[in-house]
Amino acid sequence: MATAIGRQRSGLAEALRAAREAAADGRGIWSWLATVDHKRIGTLYGFTALFFFVLGGIEALLIRIQLARPESTILNADQYNRIFTMHGTTMVFLVVMPLSAAFFNLLVPLMIGARDVAFPRLNAFSYWTFLAGGLFLNASFFTGGNIFHGDLGAPDTGWFGYSTLTSTKFSHGHGVDFWVFGLQILGIASLAGGFNFIVTILNMRAPGMSLFRMPLFVWMALVTSFLIVFAMPVIAVALFELMFDRLFGALFFEPAAGGNPLLWQHMFWLFGHPEVYILILPAMGIVSEILPTFSRKPLFGYPFVVFSGVAIGFMSWGVWVHHMYTTGLGTVANAAFGVSTIMIGVPTGVKIFNWMATLWGGAIRLNTPLLFAVGFVGMFTIGGLSGITHSMVPSDYQQQDTYYVVAHFHYVLFGGAVFALFGGAYYWFPKFTGKLMNETLGQINFWTLLLGFNMTFFPMHMSGLLGMPRRIYTYSEGQGWDLWNLMSSVGAFIIAFSVAVFIVNLVLSIMRGQKSGADPWDGRTLEWSLPSPVPHYNFAEIPHVHARDDFWHRKYTEDEAGRPIPVVAGGSDGHEEPDGHGIHLPSPSYFPLLASVGFPVIATGLIYDYALVPVGAALLLVGLYGWAMEPATEEAL
Amino acid sequence: MEQAVVSGHQLETSTGLDNRKLLMWVFLASECLFFGSLIAAYLLYRDRSVQGPYPSDLFDIPFTSVSAFVLLMSSVSMVLALSSIQRGNRRGLQIWLFTTAVLGILFLSGQAYEFTVFHHEGLSLSRNMFGTTFFVLTGFHGAHVTVGVLILLSLFTMTLQGKITQEESLPIELAGLYWHFVDIVWIVIFTLIYLIQP
Numbered sequence: 073m074a075t076a077i078g079r080q081r082s083g084l085a086e087a088l089r090a091a092r093e094a095a096a097d098g099r100g101i102w103s104w105l106a107t108v109d110h111k112r113i114g115t116l117y118g119f120t121a122l123f124f125f126v127l128g129g130i131e132a133l134l135i136r137i138q139l140a141r142p143e144s145t146i147l148n149a150d151q152y153n154r155i156f157t158m159h160g161t162t163m164v165f166l167v168v169m170p171l172s173a174a175f176f177n178l179l180v181p182l183m184i185g186a187r188d189v190a191f192p193r194l195n196a197f198s199y200w201t202f203l204a205g206g207l208f209l210n211a212s213f214f215t216g217g218n219i220f221h222g223d224l225g226a227p228d229t230g231w232f233g234y235s236t237l238t239s240t241k242f243s244h245g246h247g248v249d250f251w252v253f254g255l256q257i258l259g260i261a262s263l264a265g266g267f268n269f270i271v272t273i274l275n276m277r278a279p280g281m282s283l284f285r286m287p288l289f290v291w292m293a294l295v296t297s298f299l300i301v302f303a304m305p306v307i308a309v310a311l312f313e314l315m316f317d318r319l320f321g322a323l324f325f326e327p328a329a330g331g332n333p334l335l336w337q338h339m340f341w342l343f344g345h346p347e348v349y350i351l352i353l354p355a356m357g358i359v360s361e362i363l364p365t366f367s368r369k370p371l372f373g374y375p376f377v378v379f380s381g382v383a384i385g386f387m388s389w390g391v392w393v394h395h396m397y398t399t400g401l402g403t404v405a406n407a408a409f410g411v412s413t414i415m416i417g418v419p420t421g422v423k424i425f426n427w428m429a430t431l432w433g434g435a436i437r438l439n440t441p442l443l444f445a446v447g448f449v450g451m452f453t454i455g456g457l458s459g460i461t462h463s464m465v466p467s468d469y470q471q472q473d474t475y476y477v478v479a480h481f482h483y484v485l486f487g488g489a490v491f492a493l494f495g496g497a498y499y500w501f502p503k504f505t506g507k508l509m510n511e512t513l514g515q516i517n518f519w520t521l522l523l524g525f526n527m528t529f530f531p532m533h534m535s536g537l538l539g540m541p542r543r544i545y546t547y548s549e550g551q552g553w554d555l556w557n558l559m560s561s562v563g564a565f566i567i568a569f570s571v572a573v574f575i576v577n578l579v580l581s582i583m584r585g586q587k588s589g590a591d592p593w594d595g596r597t598l599e600w601s602l603p604s605p606v607p608h609y610n611f612a613e614i615p616h617v618h619a620r621d622d623f624w625h626r627k628y629t630e631d632e633a634g635r636p637i638p639v640v641a642g643g644s645d646g647h648e649e650p651d652g653h654g655i656h657l658p659s660p661s662y663f664p665l666l667a668s669v670g671f672p673v674i675a676t677g678l679i680y681d682y683a684l685v686p687v688g689a690a691l692l693l694v695g696l697y698g699w700a701m702e703p704a705t706e707e708a709l
Numbered sequence: 710m711e712q713a714v715v716s717g718h719q720l721e722t723s724t725g726l727d728n729r730k731l732l733m734w735v736f737l738a739s740e741c742l743f744f745g746s747l748i749a750a751y752l753l754y755r756d757r758s759v760q761g762p763y764p765s766d767l768f769d770i771p772f773t774s775v776s777a778f779v780l781l782m783s784s785v786s787m788v789l790a791l792s793s794i795q796r797g798n799r800r801g802l803q804i805w806l807f808t809t810a811v812l813g814i815l816f817l818s819g820q821a822y823e824f825t826v827f828h829h830e831g832l833s834l835s836r837n838m839f840g841t842t843f844f845v846l847t848g849f850h851g852a853h854v855t856v857g858v859l860i861l862l863s864l865f866t867m868t869l870q871g872k873i874t875q876e877e878s879l880p881i882e883l884a885g886l887y888w889h890f891v892d893i894v895w896i897v898i899f900t901l902i903y904l905i906q907p
Contacts (some may be wrong), residue, residue, distance in 0.1 A: 263739065271731045275722035305743035313750065316845055321835035324750065324845075330757035330838045339746060406788060649738045697863075 109579035114177030119423030120281025152545035160231030185278025209254030266300035280617035354491030367434025444495025451487025507585030524566025537576030667695025783812035784846030
C-alpha cells in the first residue's frame with residue numbers, strides 16, 4: 073500500500089504544483105477547486121445555496137400554482153408529493169443550513185482574529201461533500217423515467233420521511249434511496265463543518281479574545297456547531313437503519329416482524345428539533361450583530377443573550393415529542409413535553425426583548441440590513457407565538473397536520489432565518505467585495521419580501537384553522553379555503569419577484585457597486601478593521617483584543633454622559649501596513665474534493681450496482697491518504 | 710507573525726490543547742450519540758422478535774469473553790506504544806503498534822467467526838428483530854475496529870519510514886484515543902447485549 077501511495081503521490085506532485093501556482097495568483101477555476109481559503113469556501117457555500125434556493129423556490133411556486141384554485145390538475149398527486157418533499161428537503165438541508173455555513177466560513181475567523189479555520193482542508197471537504205450530497209439528492213428527479221413527460225423520480229415521503237411511507241412496499245423506485253444517501257452525505261458535510269468550527273472558535277481566538285468578548289454571532293456559531301455534532305449522528309443512524317431496511321431486507325421499521333415505525337419518528341425528531349435551532353441560531357447571531365451597529369449601541373444584555381442561546385441549545389434536546397402529540401404516547405409524556413416546549417419559549421423571549429432594548433434610544437439608521445433584522449424580530453415573534461399555541465397539547469391536537477403548522481414553521485424559518493440571512497448578505501457584502509449593495513433595490517427587496525411573505529403565509533393560519541390538511545395535492549371548493557389559498561399563491565409570486573430583485577441587486581453590485589471602504593457601517597467587530605475586500609491572509613498582524621466590540625473602542629471613547637466621541641488618532645482603517653510578507657498560509661489541495669467525490673459514487677453503487685462501491689471507496693481512501701500525507705503548509709514543504 | 714496558521718507543530722492555541730486533539734475529543738463525543746442510537750434501537754427491540762433464533766440460543770459467552778479480552782488487551786498494548794515513543798523508544802513503538810493491530814485483527818476474526826456461526830444457525834438481517842439489530846450494531850462496531858486497524862497499520866508504516874518522532878508523537882496519541890473509545894464501546898455492547906439478557 074505504501075508503494076502504491078508513493079507512486080500516486082509522485083504522479084500528483086505535478087498537479088499539486090500547478091494548483092499551488094494557480095492559487096498563488098488566485099485566478100482560474102483550478103484555484104477554486106483546490107482552495108482552502110475560508111473566504112472562498114464561504115463564497116462557494118453562499119452561491120451554491122442561492123442556486124438551491126432558486127430551485128426550492130421554483131418547487132414552492134409549483135406547489136402554489138397547483139393549490140391556487142380548487143380541483144386543479146396542473147400537477148397530479150404523485151408529482152405533487154415528490155415536489156413538496158423536495159421543496160422541504162431542499163430548503164432545510166440545501167439552503168438554510170449551507171447559508172449559515174457560508175456566514176460561519178466568511179465571518180468566524182475574521183471575528184475572532186484568526187487567519188483561517190483550524191482545519192482548512194477539512195473545510196474544503198465540507199463544502200465539496202455538501203455539493204456532492206445536494207447534487208446527488210436532486211439527481212433523483214431523473215430516476216423516474218422521462219422527466220420531460222412529467223415522470224419525476226424524486227422521493228415522495230415528505231422531508232420527515234415517516235416510516236412506513238418509506239418502506240419498499242409503499243415507496244417504489246429509487247427516490248427514497250436517493251433521499252437516504254443524499255441526506256447521509258449532507259450529514260457528513262455538516263459534521264465536518266461542526267467539528268471544524270468548534271475547534272476554530274475554542275482554539276484559534278486572538279490574544280485577549282476571551283469567550284465573553286466574542287461577538288454574539290461567534291457564540292451562536294459555537295452553539296450551532298455543538299448541536300450539529302450531537303444531532304447529526306442520530307439522523308445518521310436513523311438513515312442507516314432505513315437503508316438496511318430498503319436495500320438489505322432488515323426489519324427496523326417493519327411492523328409485521330415486530331419493528332416499530334414510531335422509532336423513526338423519535339429518532340427523526342430527536343435530530344429534528346435541535347435541527348430547528350441549527351437553522352435559527354445563526355440567524356439570531358446575524359441579527360445580534362446588525363442591530364447594535366445600526367443603533368450605534370452595544371447589544372443590550374450581552375451575557376443574557378449568550379446564555380439564552382446556550383440554554384436554547386440544551387433545551388432543544390428535550391422538546392421533540394411536541395411533533396408527536398397525536399401518536400399516542402400518553403398523557404404524561406405529552407404533558408411533560410408540553411411544559412418543556414413552553415419553557416424553551418423563555419430564553420427565546422429573552423432574546424427578543426434584548427433586541428428591542430438594543431434598538432431603544434439608539435441612533436438608528438434605517439439601511440437595508442437593519443430593515444431585514446427588524447423584519448426578522450417581528451416575523452420570528454409571530455412564528456414564536458404560533459409555536460406556543462402548538463405546545464398546548466389540546467390545541468395542537470386540533471392543529472396537527474393542518475396548514476396552521478405550515479404557517480408556523482414558515483414564519484420562523486422564512487420570516488425568521490431567511491430574513492436574517494438576507495440582512496446578513498446586505499450587511500457583510502461590502503466586506504468581501506469592497507462594494508456596497510444598491511440601497512434602493514435593497515429597500516424594494518425588503519418591502520416586497522415583507523408583503524409577499526405575509527400574504528403567502530398569514531392566510532395559511534386561516535386555512536389551517538378552517539381544517540385544511542397539509543400535504544394534499546388538491547381540495548374541493550366550498551370549504552372556505554379558496555380565498556386563503558389564492559392569496560397564498562399570489563403572495564408566493566411577490567416573494568419570487570423580491571428574490572429576483574435580490575439576485576439582480578447582487579449581480580449589479582458585484583459588477584459596479586459603489587465603493588464601500590473598509591468600514592462602511594461604522595462597525596463594532598474585528599472584521600471591519602480589515603480592508604475590503606479582505607486580503608487572503610486576513611490579518612497582517614494578529615490583533616490583541618482588549619474589550620468586547622474591540623474595534624469600536626479603538627475608534628471611540630466616551631464623554632461624561634456616555635456619548636461616543638471619536639478617538640483622534642484612532643486608526644479607524646485599522647490597517648497601517650497591509651503587508652502579508654512572511655505569512656505562511658495553508659496550501660491548496662485537491663484531495664478534499666477527491667475524497668468528497670467518493671461518497672456519491674459509493675451511494676450510486678449501493679443503489680444500482682455493487683461494482684461501483686469499491687471504486688467510490690478507492691476514491692475516498694486515495695483522497696484521505698493523500699490529504700493525510702501531503703504537507704499542510706508551504707512552510708512545511 | 711511568522712508562525713503558520715496551521716501546521717504540524719502549532720505553537721499555541723487559546724485552550725492550550727492541540728487543535729487535532731480537540732478535534733478528536735469532539736469527534737468521539739459525537740460518536741457517543743451514534744452508538745447510543747444504535748444501542749437504543751437494540752434495547753427497544755430486544756423482546757420483539759416474533760421468531761427465533763433468539764439471543765439465548767446463539768450467544769457463546771465464553772468465546773465472546775475471550776475476544777472481548779483480546780480487544781481489552783489491545784488497549785494495553787496501545788498505551789505501551791504511546792508510552793514508548795514518548796520516552797523516545799522507536800523500536801518499542803513499532804512492536805506495540807503492530808501488536809495492537811494484530812490484536813484488533815484477531816478480534817475482527819472472532820467477530821467474523823461469530824457472524825458465520827450465527828448465520829449457519831439461521832440468523833440473518835431479515836430473520837427477526839434480533840438479527841436486524843444485532844448485525845447492524847455489532848457490524849458498525851466492527852467497521853470502527855476495521856478503520857482503527859487501518860489507521861494503526863498506516864502509522865506502523867510511518868514508523869518504519871521514521872516519520873513518527875518523540876517530539877511529534879501526537880498521531881499515536883490520537884489513534885490511541887480512538888482505539889480506546891472503540892474498546893469502551895465494546896465493553897458497553899458486551900455488557901448490555903451479551904451479559905445482561907432478559
